[in-house]
Amino acid sequence: MGLFQKFKDGLLKTHAKLTHEIKRIITRSPRLTGDSLEELEAALLGADLGVAVTTQILDAAKKAYELQGRSGLDFFEIAAREVEKSLSANNGALHKQPHGLTVISIVGVNGTGKTTTAAKLAKLIQSRGETVLLGACDTFRAAAIEQIKLWGQRLDVPVIAGAYNADPAAVAHDAVAAAQSRHAHYLLVDTAGRLHTKHNLMQELQKVHRVMDKKLPGAPHETLLVLDATTGMNAMVQAREFNKAVKLTGLVVTKLDGTSKGGMVVAIQKELGLPIKYIGLGEQPDDLQPFDPKQFAEALFSAKE
Numbered sequence: 001m002g003l004f005q006k007f008k009d010g011l012l013k014t015h016a017k018l019t020h021e022i023k024r025i026i027t028r029s030p031r032l033t034g035d036s037l038e039e040l041e042a043a044l045l046g047a048d049l050g051v052a053v054t055t056q057i058l059d060a061a062k063k064a065y066e067l068q069g070r071s072g073l074d075f076f077e078i079a080a081r082e083v084e085k086s087l088s089a090n091n092g093a094l095h096k097q098p099h100g101l102t103v104i105s106i107v108g109v110n111g112t113g114k115t116t117t118a119a120k121l122a123k124l125i126q127s128r129g130e131t132v133l134l135g136a137c138d139t140f141r142a143a144a145i146e147q148i149k150l151w152g153q154r155l156d157v158p159v160i161a162g163a164y165n166a167d168p169a170a171v172a173h174d175a176v177a178a179a180q181s182r183h184a185h186y187l188l189v190d191t192a193g194r195l196h197t198k199h200n201l202m203q204e205l206q207k208v209h210r211v212m213d214k215k216l217p218g219a220p221h222e223t224l225l226v227l228d229a230t231t232g233m234n235a236m237v238q239a240r241e242f243n244k245a246v247k248l249t250g251l252v253v254t255k256l257d258g259t260s261k262g263g264m265v266v267a268i269q270k271e272l273g274l275p276i277k278y279i280g281l282g283e284q285p286d287d288l289q290p291f292d293p294k295q296f297a298e299a300l301f302s303a304k305e
Contacts, residue, residue: 026073086269089273103216121288251266
């Protein structure tokens with residue numbers, strides 16, 4: 001299956017709701033009136049595209065209407081173009097140190113799919129012919145260590161783990177040491193899920209990062225926040241708070257195939273300026289895809305069913 005088809009299938013719920021609403025509005029109103037603009041605004045906001053991008057799309061549509069009239073107006077094309085423009089600053093490439101080990105910390109609230117994301121990312125790295133280790137730094141959640149070990153066996157990726165309730169910073173230290181001694185290209189550190197509102201847990205995450213930096217200066221080289229697309233704009237609050245506590249370098253958006261609010265990807269990138277590195281479009285190991293702004297915008301606003 002091609003990447004565009006994966007994007008399209010994954011965004012099916014968002015696309016279906018959005019295009020249905022837009023078609024209903026623009027076929028009923030031959031002119032771009034105040035009422036139809038208001039309805040279009042509601043449809044775009046309903047998909048969680050956010051105020052800034054919604055305004056950008058409507059402004060471009062009004063400008064096109066003034067220049068070309070209704071006959072020359074393809075709202076879907078305009079919306080796709082503006083979303084792509086908004087996302088085009090996105091640098092989605094995964095960082096790689098020029099020499100030695102690259103450490104990637106995977107963070108987020110409970111239930112976003114961090115462990116599964118770490119495993120899927122490991123598979124992607126492997127597919128490029130590079131070596132990778134997984135660090136099991138979630139020492140609190142029941143079955144978290146077993147889950148990541150199971151993924152490790154399935155993908156043939158070594159997992160560095162400690163005992164339950166072990167200090168996650170100590171596990172992170174050992175994981176960096178193990179990855180260095182094995183001359184691995186990447187270490188993916190799966191951290192415990194934590195609510196962005198819990199100050200003590202955010203401090204603990206900062207400690208994990210400090211310990212890794214002490215063991216390998218500059219580590220972690222990437223800090224990826226995993227967001228659950230089904231939470232819509234709540235994800236924006238999480239992104240803001242995590243970015244304050246630990247400097248985020250990018251986002252991974254999961255469960256896009258289960259929501260009609262896929263526009264939140266655009267809103268978060270627009271407000272925080274954080275690149276979207278990957279999006280999750282299903283449950284299989286290869287359903288984590290590098291983010292492509294053009295194909296995402298097309299899949300979101302394709303007028304063809």
